[in-house]
Amino acid sequence: xxxxxxxxxxxxVRILESGMGQLLQLPDVEGFRExxxxxxxxxxxxxxxxxxxxxRFIKPGNYxxxxxxxxxxxxxxxIHEIVRQGVSDLRVAGQGVLDLDMLLAASLIKAIDxxxxxxxxxxxxxxxxxxVESGRVESVVESSNAGIAWRFKAAAMGVPSxxxxxxxxxxxxxxxxxxxxxxxxxxxxxxxLPALILDVGLIHVHRAxxxxxxxxxxxxxxxxxxxxxxxxxxxxxxEIVETEVIRxxxxxxxxxxYLVDAVIEAPFGSHPGEMCYRYARDEEQxxxxxxxxxxxxxxxxxxxxxxHGVTDHQAYLDxxxxxxxxxxxxxxPGREA
Amino acid sequence: MSDQPEPYNASxxxxxxxxRLMEDGTTAFIGTGIPMLAASxxxxxxAPNLVTIFEFGGTGAILESLPLAVGGGCTFNxxxxxxxxxxxxxxxxxxxVEYGFLGGAQIDPYGDLNTTVIGDHDHPKVRxxxxxxxxxxxxxxxxxxxxxxxxxxxxxxQVDFITTPGYLTxxxxxxxxxxxxxxxxxxxxxxxxxxGYHPESKRMQLLATQxxxxxxxxxxxxxxxxxxxxxxxxxPAPCAxxxxxxxxxxxxxxxxx
Numbered sequence: 001x002x003x004x005x006x007x008x009x010x011x012x013v014r015i016l017e018s019g020m021g022q023l024l025q026l027p028d029v030e031g032f033r034e035x036x037x038x039x040x041x042x043x044x045x046x047x048x049x050x051x052x053x054x055x056r057f058i059k060p061g062n063y064x065x066x067x068x069x070x071x072x073x074x075x076x077x078x079i080h081e082i083v084r085q086g087v088s089d090l091r092v093a094g095q096g097v098l099d100l101d102m103l104l105a106a107s108l109i110k111a112i113d114x115x116x117x118x119x120x121x122x123x124x125x126x127x128x129x130x131x132v133e134s135g136r137v138e139s140v141v142e143s144s145n146a147g148i149a150w151r152f153k154a155a156a157m158g159v160p161s162x163x164x165x166x167x168x169x170x171x172x173x174x175x176x177x178x179x180x181x182x183x184x185x186x187x188x189x190x191x192x193l194p195a196l197i198l199d200v201g202l203i204h205v206h207r208a209x210x211x212x213x214x215x216x217x218x219x220x221x222x223x224x225x226x227x228x229x230x231x232x233x234x235x236x237x238x239e240i241v242e243t244e245v246i247r248x249x250x251x252x253x254x255x256x257x258y259l260v261d262a263v264i265e266a267p268f269g270s271h272p273g274e275m276c277y278r279y280a281r282d283e284e285q286x287x288x289x290x291x292x293x294x295x296x297x298x299x300x301x302x303x304x305x306x307x308h309g310v311t312d313h314q315a316y317l318d319x320x321x322x323x324x325x326x327x328x329x330x331x332x333p334g335r336e337a
Numbered sequence: 338m339s340d341q342p343e344p345y346n347a348s349x350x351x352x353x354x355x356x357r358l359m360e361d362g363t364t365a366f367i368g369t370g371i372p373m374l375a376a377s378x379x380x381x382x383x384a385p386n387l388v389t390i391f392e393f394g395g396t397g398a399i400l401e402s403l404p405l406a407v408g409g410g411c412t413f414n415x416x417x418x419x420x421x422x423x424x425x426x427x428x429x430x431x432x433x434v435e436y437g438f439l440g441g442a443q444i445d446p447y448g449d450l451n452t453t454v455i456g457d458h459d460h461p462k463v464r465x466x467x468x469x470x471x472x473x474x475x476x477x478x479x480x481x482x483x484x485x486x487x488x489x490x491x492x493x494x495q496v497d498f499i500t501t502p503g504y505l506t507x508x509x510x511x512x513x514x515x516x517x518x519x520x521x522x523x524x525x526x527x528x529x530x531x532x533g534y535h536p537e538s539k540r541m542q543l544l545a546t547q548x549x550x551x552x553x554x555x556x557x558x559x560x561x562x563x564x565x566x567x568x569x570x571x572x573p574a575p576c577a578x579x580x581x582x583x584x585x586x587x588x589x590x591x592x593x594x
Contacts, residue, residue, distance in 0.1 A: 069408025
């Protein structure tokens with residue numbers, strides 16, 4: 001390691017280590033700028049159905065991302081539609097629980113930048129095990145959770161990489177696409193993570209207007225970063241509000257409309273996951289999936305019943321009925337009386 | 338009330354032992370599962386000013402009901418701030434977070450943790466969930482505390498995959514890799530013992546045995562050579578008050594215990 005002063009005087013930056021993981025998406029920041037320049041800035045009505053948004057914007061082989069924390073605020077109605085349409089060979093970034101589990105169960109994933117895929121308190125993901133251990137997922141690239149958020153942040157900043165102090169010295173770095181360099185100012189080894197620009201990002205929010213100005217209540221995970229790292233952004237929302245509601249509290253807007261390509265009204269869009277202040281998670285349904293996901297056959301039956309067997313999100317909600325959904329509302333954490 | 342100590346199960350023991358390590362007035366990064374219950378218990382027992390920090394944005398939550406997930410509504414219940422994952426991990430990266438509480442599938446003598454694969458990475462025998470926030474916590478918090486069941490399959494000479502850094506190959510290895518100076522594993526809480534690390538060699542050492550457990554039992558259940566200091570403490574059993582709060586307030590629905 002160089003001392004700080006030697007590092008500053010040094011004329012070259014040394015690469016100390018290169019992760020062996022595949023770079024699943026090139027950090028093409030110039031292309032991203034061009035793309036963003038060409039994107040419409042018109043405050044147009046972008047409302048459509050899940051079916052239309054998935055058909056128009058998600059193509060086989062795309063790199064997609066979902067923003068969520070565990071079962072919280074996950075864009076499940078969009079995930080269901082991807083499974084329904086069978087969009088295959090996807091590359092994904094996860095951090096995923098029910099969402100990526102469904103895509104894995106349907107064998108739609110080819111490559112993963114993987115931080116965590118599991119069922120949290122309910123243990124390991126059987127779908128991840130089957131798809132990775134069989135080699136059907138062709139490439140698994142490791143990361144920490146913040147690593148993925150930082151990669152989105154780099155893309156959001158419009159820069160090709162970002163220096164961080166996580167992942168150093170570990171196999172997590174060795175099996176990532178990161179590089180370790182000697183910081184040219186201090187001589188400290190730092191991990192450089194490549195920017196991650198998504199073909200399509202999927203985010204579920206509390207409220208949005210018809211053009212896509214979106215607000216999230218409670219913690220916001222990595223929504224701000226991922227929204228800004230996505231070439232196409234599909235927003236599903238618990239409710240659609242007048243733009244005037246957004247304009248009354250502009251400080252709450254985490255995603256401005258010009259990032260957004262589609263707005264889908266999806267009440268209970270995170271079901272069976274939770275949505276803070278709105279509804280609790282549907283533990284019974286989650287346990288149902290934990291059981292069903294244990295074998296390929298029962299997982300397929302589950303997908304048949306809850307995804308292929310219904311035409312859209314409303315039909316999915318009808319399977320549960322109003323009383324059950326109302327009960328989830330009253331159990332929402334932090335809900336005001 | 339009788340003088341007979343109340344019976345308790347393995348989870349309750351892990352929770353109570355972990356809880357006692359949570360200091361009032363400090364910052365603690367709380368991972369999934371047992372750390373959540375321990376933090377809730379600590380706030381109700383000895384550490385009302387424990388600043389809980391949850392990965393996806395909750396800072397300073399008062400844990401009144403039990404979070405099932407690190408991003409659930411309870412993780413910012415009556416909190417002082419609700420931000421996002423970058424803010425939280427960057428707070429740790431610039432030195433504000435004292436303790437990090439984690440679980441793992443395997444641990445080695447230097448406290449390196451595996452939560453990624455059993456077997457070869459590209460052709461794994463068992464694909465585990467991955468780092469999650471584990472690596473961020475183990476890299477950036479000042480003192481990391483791991484909580485695990487204790488057996489030879491988990492306490493191994495060499496983990497199959499270093500997901501989260503402990504002391505890596507020994508003294509100086511973290512700093513050489515670029516990890517923040519002065520950080521590293523601090524304690525391991527298990528069903529059999531409370532363990533720490535030798536200040537020079539950075540290898541795991543026994544600090545205290547859990548109630549009714551002998552030093553030999555701990556040695557037999559560890560798949561590597563554990564340092565045994567001359568003085569080994571006996572960890573006190575969970576007290577009646579801890580168990581009452583745990584069962585009646587922290588996890589009244591019995592989700593974990």
